[in-house]
């Protein structure tokens with residue numbers, strides 16, 4: 001192994017450790033859960049440094065959780081593409097891959113020193129913030145810093161480089177939010193959920209980059225899936241086998257899985273172009289995860305033994321730790337390591353609430369073997385999707401948002417809020433794993449909105465792999481007219497998956513999917529449009545007077561391409577609290593529209609060239 005003396009050792013002392021937020025994760029007040037910086041520093045051997053030229057920015061750059069004066073910036077710089085399974089061993093030595101000799105060795109290596117700068121121009125000459133920061137195997141060589149001293153609602157460019165070297169990361173673009181009291185006129189977001197690597201390319205992520213059509217990306221969960229390829233997915237046939245090639249449990253497993261997903265070119269492009277505001281759903285940990293377990297992991301010793309000795313808590317901790325290392329997000333409460341629920345004020349225009357209806361404090365859900373029981377208890381008043389702390393925060397935040405006069409309240413929920421009676425299509429009358437399985441929590445939410453006269457509510461959801469657009473109604477309580485929308489208190493835009501398959505068959509035909517959409521649409525009075533066929537995403541364009549929602553379908557996720565079909569467009573007028581009539585202008589491209597027609601134009605936009613072609 002070649003040893004290189006680090007040229008900037010003097011500055012090592014002054015450069016910041018704690019600036020890399022990942023060393024403090026999940027909680028700086030509980031070092032036993034995070035990384036002991038003290039131990040990493042002590043291990044530091046100046047004689048054993050990496051050759052700066054051999055280090056690699058392996059997964060591009062990312063930004064997220066924009067505030068008016070700051071934003072989170074992310075990169076990974078490593079001696080190899082593989083991930084680390086180090087979480088600082090007791091000896092203080094982290095196992096590392098020795099590239100020259102192609103094997104794992106136990107050595108003490110000095111940390112990697114990285115500089116970053118943030119500028120107002122693409123050529124990075126008008127620098128407004130810069131700094132020096134460390135990373136090491138302990139945090140999988142990731143770097144997450146908070147760029148500060150920024151101006152509100154402004155675009156910035158940023159780059160990392162290995163200290164004292166011209167080895168640089170790609171240049172990223174990001175954007176701060178406006179101040180809460182800024183009277184901005186417009187803001188746009190792209191909304192995503194459910195990216196399954198072995199099921200297809202993440203083309204949906206790339207299209208808003210190619211069109212340059214939004215300000216921010218909102219992600220509602222299922223950024224990765226925990227399964228082994230083949231169990232769910234056809235990765236072999238499209239050259240996308242997620243690593244490690246097994247169901248994931250350990251810290252290394254979750255890091256490696258995130259790293260595999262982050263090789264998708266359109267995902268990398270989205271992270272490089274837009275600040276993300278993500279939350280997780282179940283698959284960032286495991287299927288149908290809740291407070292105390294998941295579909296395939298009970299909180300029992302028997303179950304742990306089946307899973308290689310990893311308990312519910314340990315698995316959740318591994319998943320969450322890797323997630324915070326890899327995602328460009330803040331930890332809003334360093335003493336509450338599972339807290340991801342948080343708020344963003346985007347001027348006077350939008351207050352965005354990002355929920356955690358999964359990991360934080362969710363009462364038991366449908367785990368497939370207990371469906372009947374969950375059906376029986378679904379309406380128990382004690383059941384909560386969020387736990388009382390988060391529930392109370394949500395009600396308080398919605399009230400405060402209305403009081404401060406924010407025009408739109410956008411609630412980023414993982415799971416479908418509106419009822420989806422699927423009785424004629426399957427035996428489960430409703431999806432007990434969605435809000436429907438937590439009737440009291442749902443009613444408390446509706447009661448809060450109706451009784452406090454809180455309006456302009458826009459619920460978002462993912463999770464279901466299909467598109468559902470509804471008026472937001474309290475059935476059996478407030479009279480609702482599906483024709484006019486009278487009686488509703490807002491709208492719900494629930495989006496389809498980036499690549500995860502249709503819930504009614506992974507190779508369903510368009511005709512069959514549209515037939516099913518009609519059936520669902522007639523069984524649910526408030527469901528105005530649904531489409532089951534297309535994978536895709538939607539954009540929301542907010543102004544003071546209205547919000548426009550544009551749904552896009554991706555015609556082919558088995559190929560890497562920039563094609564998309566505009567499926568349906570909706571408008572919500574400020575103060576109307578319902579979809580504008582005629583809903584979707586009376587015409588959609590696919591699915592089933594309650595009071596309108598489906599007309600197949602069969603034209604697709606190639607977002608890369610900006611040209612339309614007949615499909």
Ligand SMILES: *[C@@H]1O[C@H](CO)[C@@H](O)[C@H](O)[C@H]1NC(C)=O
Pocket residue numbers: 056057058059080081
């Ligand atoms: C650097 O990372 C990129 C992206 O993962 C990879 O394609 C490339 O092979 C790596 N280069 C080296 C020298 O490891």
Ligand SMILES: *[C@@H]1O[C@H](CO)[C@@H](O)[C@H](O)[C@H]1NC(C)=O
Pocket residue numbers: 084085095096104105252
């Ligand atoms: C790190 O974890 C991987 C995957 O489990 C394993 O192949 C490798 O041997 C481990 N390395 C060390 C040094 O323990």
Ligand SMILES: *[C@@H]1O[C@H](CO)[C@@H](O)[C@H](O)[C@H]1NC(C)=O
Pocket residue numbers: 295296297298302303306369
């Ligand atoms: C969890 O417990 C239930 C009820 O005993 C059982 O049916 C199921 O197979 C268990 N699952 C696992 C993964 O152990």
Ligand SMILES: *[C@@H]1O[C@H](CO)[C@@H](O)[C@H](O)[C@H]1NC(C)=O
Pocket residue numbers: 378379380438439440443474475476477
């Ligand atoms: C929710 O409210 C509706 C309408 O009042 C009522 O019919 C239903 O029983 C309530 N459900 C629960 C769980 O409270």
Ligand SMILES: *[C@@H]1O[C@H](CO)[C@@H](O)[C@H](O)[C@H]1NC(C)=O
Pocket residue numbers: 234237506507
């Ligand atoms: C769906 O189609 C893919 C690709 O042709 C195939 O690999 C897969 O087995 C099919 N799935 C089913 C359930 O038929």
Ligand SMILES: *[C@@H]1O[C@H](CO)[C@@H](O)[C@H](O)[C@H]1NC(C)=O
Pocket residue numbers: 515516518519
């Ligand atoms: C759906 O298909 C079934 C079987 O072909 C047919 O009987 C039914 O009328 C169709 N429903 C709608 C709403 O198109």
Ligand SMILES: *[C@@H]1O[C@H](CO)[C@@H](O)[C@H](O)[C@H]1NC(C)=O
Pocket residue numbers: 421422423424429430522523
């Ligand atoms: C679902 O719809 C079917 C028929 O469309 C109806 O018979 C059933 O009562 C509904 N179930 C619920 C829970 O609303």
Ligand SMILES: *[C@@H]1O[C@H](CO)[C@@H](O)[C@H](O)[C@H]1NC(C)=O
Pocket residue numbers: 550566567568569585587588589
């Ligand atoms: C939706 O709006 C876009 C323009 O934003 C338009 O190109 C498209 O045809 C519309 N789609 C439908 C189904 O009305």
Ligand SMILES: *[C@@H]1O[C@H](CO)[C@@H](O)[C@H](O)[C@H]1NC(C)=O
Pocket residue numbers: 600601602
């Ligand atoms: C679009 O394609 C479908 C199925 O191939 C066909 O039935 C329909 O007539 C086409 N519509 C137009 C406008 O070309």
